[in-house]
Amino acid sequence: MSAAAPIGGSVDDWLDWQLALHDTEIELGLDRVAAVARTLEVLPPPGRSVVVAGTNGKGSCVALIESLLSHHGRVGSYTSPHLWRYNERIRIDGAPVADTDLCAAFAAVEAARGGVALTFFEFGTLAALWLFARAALDFLVLEVGLGGRLDAVNVVDGDVALVTNIGLDHVAWLGDDREQIGFEKAGIFRAGRPAVCADRDMPASIAERAATQGTPLAVIGRDFDLQAQDDRWCWRDGDAALDIPAQAGVLVENLAAALSVVRRLGAAVRDEHVIAAARVQAALPGRRERVVDGDVAIIYDVGHNAEAIAVLVDDLARQPVPGRTHVVLGMLADKPVEAAGGRLRDLADALYIAGLDTVTDRGLPAAALAKRLASDAPCHPDPATALAAARAASAAGDRIVVCGSFFTVANARRQTLSCRT
Template sequence: MSADSSDVILDRMMSLHPKIIDLTLDRVWRLLHALGDPQDRLPPVIHIAGTNGKGSVQAMLRAGIEGAGRRAHAYTSPHLVRFHERIRLAGDLIDESALTAVLDECEAANGGADITYFEITTCAALLAFSRAAADYTLLEVGLGGRLDATNVVDPVLTIITPVSMDHQGYLGETLEEIAAEKAGILKPGVPCIVGRQDDAALEVIERQAARLGAPLLVQGQDWHVMPEEGRLVYQDEAGLLDLPLPRLMGHHQFDNAGIALAAMRQLGLPETAHDAAMQRVAWPARMQYLTRGPLPEAAPRAELWLDGGHNPAAGASLARTLGDMPPKPLHLICGMLNTKDPVGYLTPLAPLAQSLHAVSIDGVTATLSAAETAAAAREAGMQATEAATVLDAVRAIAASDPDARILVCGSLYLAGTVLAENG
């Protein structure tokens, strides 16, 4: 085994391919074969694609599986603070020695050939999963589905969360094209849980499912979920569930909970899983309330929230969540990537926010500059200014409006920076 730390190996892996994103499966299949095809030795796989909600659905599903006394591997991306967050072995984050071992093995098997960072690290995750006992493997798509590095498995269940406009440069310029990429995870005869979709996206998914003979369980047709008198009501042909509301905030989390519940029903998990999925779920940077660290200390009378949503659909969901909260002056601190649609994201938030402080995201080459984000905010109808850091922005807001509600938003990369710096 190499004496290098996982961080050193990961840094080397960043240089193996000139493009960060290059959607094809050829390089992944080559490396997996060199590793002895670990994708064929996984615990039963649930494969999750979609534009928004993948991580929340996976987190609820994992909480439900664990609440039923079973164990799940889980793979997600990107990480917020440390790479280890991407890989959970039987419920626990992969430790440094295990991560270093599989990264080292993948690097050696790859032999310096072209391969993207996501591709080789996905192979490392599959290798780790193949060597640890668990009841399920929860595999979240990185980008798209059809040509995503995770699409090398034979799942027992697939899930497609809501599809919306995002990553158009890689997935297509229309909702139908993007939905076709997401539907690429469908497999012959394998059931798929489908979350709430626009008609155009659903038609594409249904056509692909019909071609493959993949049974669909579609929200609004085969199952229904809604909040009712402070509870969550889920219903399908097996009957009605009356459950606590999910711990994750926002109306969109009701739909995400429904997707997770439909999946648990399909997997035949016991009733103990349903309550656990709602009550035990934890998923950082999704309307996370910050109470400790330098940022809350800089604004002791303010509410400080953190959210990593970053596309127009996420902006709309976030606006609805904020609109349902008790009234309080709202100020945004926003940083975004140059691959996103900042005006589309910020437009639903504009009527709610009194100001926006724009920041760049340290250490991220694809960041929009603070000036670019501020310009997008003005185009969306906001009063916007620039700040050197998130802490500077918090201090400025606290000085002018000490009892404010402050939301740091716009990117999971910014959220990760905030969580790392805020302890």
């Protein structure tokens, strides 16, 4: 029997209690969350909704869509995980919810659940929907936590569905090839409601799911695209088109998909909207975030699978530095460590292996990570210590890359918050 809910407690009190509420951190399925959602009366949510699934780029696409829609009304968004504070996961009009509102939402979910053992993510998803139901919102943008078909967010019937890209991640729950994973991600599709896919090598299972479900599917490179022409970007989607100056720090697939999603919601987009959205996405913390520390640049990236690391490596290869590249790497035990490490080999002149076991129960100790990487690089107990070692070994013209997990970036980044950006 779980301890009593911390009514009147802080956000941290509630989060600690939620972690102990369910026997496991992850248990896929919609029955529990749907039952409580009915009691809370949070479905359907207010306004028009977008549900976003995929392996990488979900958070960036949510930020882009959120910014683009903000010119047409009030927007709520839900993402995970957070980097600094849990409140980051739930935003209304671009601002994280206040502690008092979040605690009120947690208390409402607790009063409604009637003994249902919700997982940590399910509890938070219901809290977000409760807050959104009480705001006069015009749009919702909701990021799937894991997979799609059986994820708690899929309790919402999105007016538009977006699948960003498909890679090998969470294979224990979603399957060990792109076709199986694509099928799970496409579980957010709804009959007669449009869907957008931003994967240029889309698994056939996504198209098959759309056809079976009766979902109109637009695919990047076939139905819409954004292409570079000199120093400008040209977006085309049917009879819609935009030509804007190229924007640094934004993946064209993410922006192209965001624009196509917004179009399918019936919202017009102007050049200045796109430029503003691109700047919002480029400034997201932990997404190729660049911080200058003296004569050395530190790049923080939360990428935690081979595909995300490949994007990071390619991006940095286009921005060479005169000195060496030092890589601080910490990863979770259930991630594709070997594949991600292989992507980093050509980038790293020096590797610093960081343990995450002291940061999260799912984290790999440094020695275990080194073994899986078949590396004799120095091991450090945590990312902050590894970053300190990298900084000590760096010289003018070098750069440091911190990557492998949200936990890696959060732990290391806290040590350099005072750095000049």
